[in-house]
Amino acid sequence: MQNIYNQLPRERYVGFYGFHRPLLLIRDPELIRHVLIKDFGTFHDRGLFIDDEEPLNKHLFFLAGKKWRQLRIKLSPTFTSGKLKGMFKTIQDCGQEMVDVIGEMVDRGESVEVRELIARFTTDVISSVAFGQECNCQRNPEHEFRQWGRKIFEPSWQAAIAFVLNFVSPTLMEYLRIKGGRSDVSKYFQQMVADTVAYREKNNFRRKDFMDLLIQLKKQGIQLSMDDLAAQAFVFFGAGFETSSTATSFTLHELALNPDIQSKLHDEIDAVLKENGGKISYDAIRKMTYLDKVVSESLRKHPPAAVLNRECNQDYKIPDSDVILEKGTAIVLSVLGLHHDPTHFPDPDRFNPERFSEEAKAKRHPYVYLPFGEGPRICIGMRMGLLQTKVGLTNILSKYSVQTTQKTVANLDYHPRSPILMAKSGIHLRFVKRF
Template sequence: MPPFVVHLVLAVSVATVALYVWFWRGYQYWKRRGVPQLQPTFPFGNFGPAVLGQTSYGEVAQELYNKAKGEPFVGVYSVLRPALLVRDPQLIRRVMVADFGAFHDRGVYLDDEEPVNRQLFFLRGQEWKLRRAKLTPAFTSGRLRFMFQTIAECGDELSAVAERLALSGAPAEVRDLAARYTTDVVVSVGFGVESDCQRNPDAVFRNWGKKVFAPGLKSSFGFRLLFLSPKLSEFLRVKCGFTDVSSFFRKMIADTVAYRESNNVTRKDFMQLLIQLKNQGCLDGERPPPDAVKLSLNDLSAESFAFFIAGFETSTTTLSCALLELAWQPDMQRRLQQEVDAAVARHGGLCYDAVADMRYLDQVLAETLRKYPPLPVLNRDCMEDYKIPDSDVTLEKGTGIIISLLGLHYDPDIFPDPDRFDPERFSEQEKAKRSPYVYLPFGDGPRICIGMRLGQLQSKVGLAAILSRCDVRPAPQTPRRLRWNGRGVLLLPTTGIPLLFQKRQ
C-alpha cells in the first residue's frame, strides 16, 4: 500500500476516534449534572430516527417520554445538544406560563436572510414581544365574528361538494377535500381573494400549499434540523427551500396592498388588519403605544405566509382525522348531527352563535386534537440559568426544553385507554379531574398559538357543514390507524384517508 494511502487512512482513523471521544464526552453532560438521562447513540443522540427521516419527530419524542416513566424530567441529546424532556405537569406550567421569562424563545434557528421566516413563530425576545402585542387584537372573538360569514360561505361550498361525492358513490380522499376547504377559508379570510380550490383542485393557492408541505429530501432534512439542532443549523446556514414560495407571497402581498391603498379598498379580513399595522402601527380602535413601530411590507409578507401555512395544513389534519374517527363511530356521529341540526334550527342557520352553542362538537374537536396534535412537540430555550424548583438541578442558559404532546396525550395514567376516541374525556366533569398542562395542542402561556380560535372555528364549521348534509362511512381501504411521515415536523399521515359520503335522509 502506498505511504500516502497509509497516512490518509491513519489520519481519517484518528479524526474519527477523536470525534467519537468528543461526542462521548458530550453525552456525559447530564450524568455530570446528576440528572437521569436516556442513553444516546452516536452521532444523533436520542433523535437519530427523526434526523434520518425514518420516524416522525413526534413519535421519537413520545418514545423517549414513555421510557422516562416515573421521572418528572429526563436528560436527552438532540444530536449533540443537551435538552431536558419535561414530563411533570407542574414543571410544564412553570416553563410555559409561570416562569415564561426564563423560557420565552422556541429555540428554533431563524434564517434571517429569508424574509418570510421573520414571522411570529420564529421571532425571539423583544422583537417577538412587540410583534405579538400588535397581532393579538387581530384574533379576538369580535373580529372573528366579522370574518364568520366568509368562513360560512366556504362551508356552504364544502356541503355542496360533499353532496356531489355522495351522489358519485365512490370513496373520496378527505385530506384533499379538507385541504381545499381550509385553503379557501385561509385565502378568503386572510387576503380577501377567492382561491376557488373547492371547485378547482389545481387552483394556484392549492398548488402552493402542496409545494410547501411536499418538500424535497434536502429541504425536509433542513427543516427537521432547525428544530433538532438549532446551533448546527445556524452554523450550516440551513435553507428550507422556500425561495420561490417566498417570492410568490411577497409579490402577492405587495400587489394586494398597492391595489387597496391606491383604490381606497377596505375589507374585513386579516390583510386589512396588517395594512393598518403597516400604516398606523396599531389597529383601528386600539390606542397607539408611544413607541409604535409600523410593520414593513416584508413583515406583512412574513405574517401572511405564516397565516397561510399554519392555517390550512393544521386544520386540514384536524378536520380529516375528525371525519375518520366519526366514520368508525356512527353513534357519536349521529349524536353530533343531532346537535348541529338543533343548533342551526335554534339560531336560524349556521351562524357564529350556533357554532358556539355546539358543546359536543367542541368535545369532538378537543378529542381529535388529543389524538392528532398537528405540532406534536413543543420546544423552548432556557434563556438564563434556572434552578428547577424542589430539586438540586440548575439548567444552564441555552439548554433546550422538549415537551412531548404525543407522550402526554397518550399517557394511560392521564387518559385511560388512550387509543380509544372518546369525546367524553372533555366534558366539564372530566376536565376538572386533571391538570390543564397535560393537554396542550395549541401550547399555552404567552406563546400560545395566536390563531387558535380561528383554527378551531374553521374546523368546526367544516365538520358542521359536512355532517348537516351527509353521513361519512369507512371505505374498504380506510385505515383504522394512521402512520406518520418521518420527514416532517408536523404530524402528517403517510397515506390518504378515503371515506364514503352518503346523503342524509
C-alpha cells in the same frame, strides 16, 4: 420525542443529546406550567435558528424577545370575538360550497381523500379572510393558492432534515444553512403581498381582513418592512389552512370508525339547527357542546403540532430539585407523549369525547392537554382554527354520514417527513346522504 417520553414513565424530566447539544424533555405537568407560564420570562423563546436570508422566516412563530412581544400585541386584535363574527359569513359560504362539491362526488359514486377536500375548503377561507382573494379552490383544485399551499407542507427529505436539524442543533443548522426547499413559495408570497399592499394603498382600498390590519400597523409607524408583512401573511396562510384541515380530517376519520359517537353528534347538530331555523350561525356553533368535545378529543389523539420547544435564556434552578439548567439549554415538550399518556388519559388509543366533559377536565391537570401550546405563546389563531374546523364539520354532518371504505386505514401511521402530524396513507372515506 414520544419514544423518549415513554421510556421513563416515573421521571419528571429526561435529558438527552442532539449531537453535542443537551436537551431536556419535560414530562411533569407542574413543571410544564412553570416553563410555559410561571417562569415564562426565562423561557420566552423557541431557540431555533432563524435564517435571515429567508425573508419569510421573520414571522410570529419564529421571532424572539422584544420583537415577538411587540408584534404579538399588535396582531392579537385579529382574533377577537367581534372579528371572528365578522368573518363568519365568509367561512360559512365556503362550508356550504364544500357540501355542494361533496354532493356532486356522492352523485358520481366517488369515495374521497378527505384531507385534500378539507384543505381546499380551509384554503378558500384563509385566502378570503386574510387576503381578500376569492380563489374557489373547491371548484378549481389547481388554483395557484392551493398549489403553493401544498408545497409549503409537502413532505420531503430536505424539509425533514431542515426541521430536525433546527430542532436538535441550531448551531449546525446555521453552519450548513440547509434550506427547507421553499424558496419558490417565498418569492410567490413576497410578490403577492407587495402587489396587494401597492393596490390597496394606491386606491385607498379598505377591507376588514388580515392584510388590512398589517397595512394599518405599518401606517401607525410600527417598524414593519415589506418582508415583515409578507412573513406574517405567510404564516397566517400556512398555519391557518393546514392545521384546520388536518384537525377536521382526523375528526371525520374517528367519526367513521365510531358510528355511535357520530350518531350522537348528528343528533346534537340536528337539534341546534332546528332551534336556529336550519341556519348555521356563529351562535349555533357555540351551542354545540358535544361537537366541542369531539374536536377536543380529536386534537388530543392527533395533535397537529406534536412537539413544543423553548430555550432557557438564563441559568434556572428546576423547582423541587438540585438541577441547574445552564443558559441556552433547549427544553422539549412532547405533546403526543402527554396526550397518549395513560396516567392522564386512560386507554389513550380509544376515541372518547367524554374525556372533555367538565367533570373529567376538572379532575385532570390542565397542562397535560396542549394542542395549541399554552401561556403567552399559545397559538394566536386558536379560536379561528377551531371555528373553521367546527363550521366545516357542521356543514358536512348536517347533510352526510361518513363511513369507512376499503382504502380506509384504521390505525393511521404518521408521515415521517412531515413537520406536522399527517396521515401517511391519506384519509379515505365515503359520504352517505342522511335524508
